[in-house]
Amino acid sequence: MDDALRRFKAEIFSALAHPTRIAIVELLRDGEITAGAIMVRLGLEQANVSQHLAVLRGKSIVVARREGNQVFYSIRSPLLLDVLASLRTYFEQQLSQASDLLLSIQAEAATPTGVDPEVLP
Amino acid sequence: MDDALRRFKAEIFSALAHPTRIAIVELLRDGEITAGAIMVRLGLEQANVSQHLAVLRGKSIVVARREGNQVFYSIRSPLLLDVLASLRTYFEQQLSQASDLLLSIQAEAATPTGVDPEVLP
DNA sequence: CCGGTATATTCGCAAGTTCGAATATGAGGT
DNA sequence: ACCTCATATTCGAACTTGCGAATATACCGG
Structure with a gap:
């Protein structure tokens, strides 16, 4: 039972255990931003950004909002x-x-x- | 900007990104405890405990204090x-x-x- | 419907992690 | 010196992760 909580914590830490994903979360601190903007700001490959965003999404750390062509990302919980x-x-x-x-x-x-x-x- | 700092943060996250290591840190919340006691309390293999403690030690999350036969571990920073x-x-x-x-x-x-x-x- | 732009996913491979078994180190007692 | 207990390290196998290349999907304008 308590083990579920520890697994959850470990998954959150795993999701943040990469310099690129830390950089993404730091970028999102100031508000939502598109995947493309993240790619440009961090100077990364498009696929790479999308993969890291998928990790953060998978752990519900960020949420995606589609607006036409682009997808805006933001931090899910201010906590x-x-x-x-x-x-x-x-x-x-x-x-x-x-x-x-x-x-x-x-x-x-x-x-x-x-x-x-x-x-x- | 400061990629070295982000790498450092990611390493700390990685060190905590395992349920067993979180359990160890939670055990150490109440004060220092020997490696053997951790092994018993968590029901783990001796080598496994030692490996996880090596990870936490390597990132300076815990500190070890030798007293005769045993090694006492404690959290380095209560923060x-x-x-x-x-x-x-x-x-x-x-x-x-x-x-x-x-x-x-x-x-x-x-x-x-x-x-x-x-x-x- | 077709083209372009934005984002996501899949693939293959190199690199890293985790585990238990085996082995090594270190300290104290006899 | 030897033996024993407590802890650390090394080894190899299974598994996971990160990356770029290629490919797929979604949306929009013409």
Whole structure:
């Protein structure tokens, strides 16, 4: 019984366990957007975007709304944003503790200053 | 923008994307506990517990403390529990919105490749 | 009906995950 | 030193995931 809840949580985590899908959810934070716009904004293959959207759809994380030619996607429940908000706090604490990781992120992103907090979900 | 940060987030999600590892984290909610106790409480193989603990350790979700023969594990940051708590709220809302969501989750888990035939209603 | 545009799905393959069995390490007691 | 208990790691098989190429579906205008 409690196992069903854990499986559900694990599936939500699995659905978010990919950088591209995190990027998609971050994009949808500001409101609905078409699949094509996601493709352009993230610079991905069309099929790839559609596959990742299918994963998010399958776990009911996003919902699709058809309007003529295009399909608009949006976050299904604002409560998921609360989950991401608590994760943001967690990541901030982890990043401030793991300074060597922070440095590696800075080096890889080639940004002179620290991590922009606005980027976090 | 910050792909390295998104990869880091995705790795944390991946680390939690398994029912057993969620169960371990929930067990550790009440304080530190030995690997052997986790094995007994969850009824798992010894190697399996150790492998899952290695994943959680690798992402710094838990920390290990050796005391003689045994190894005590504990949650590294209590903020992670806030994440799981908000995820439970999310789950409860999903249930109240669609009472058969659990069944669809179970059906989908039983049929791995099965995704809703129609994207839109 | 035909063409074009937007999105979805299928396919094949490489890469990653999970599990139990077997094996290895580490610590304490004799 | 040896033995034992607790935990970790390695190995191989089954399974899953991610990707681009190709293909399919849906909608709209002419």
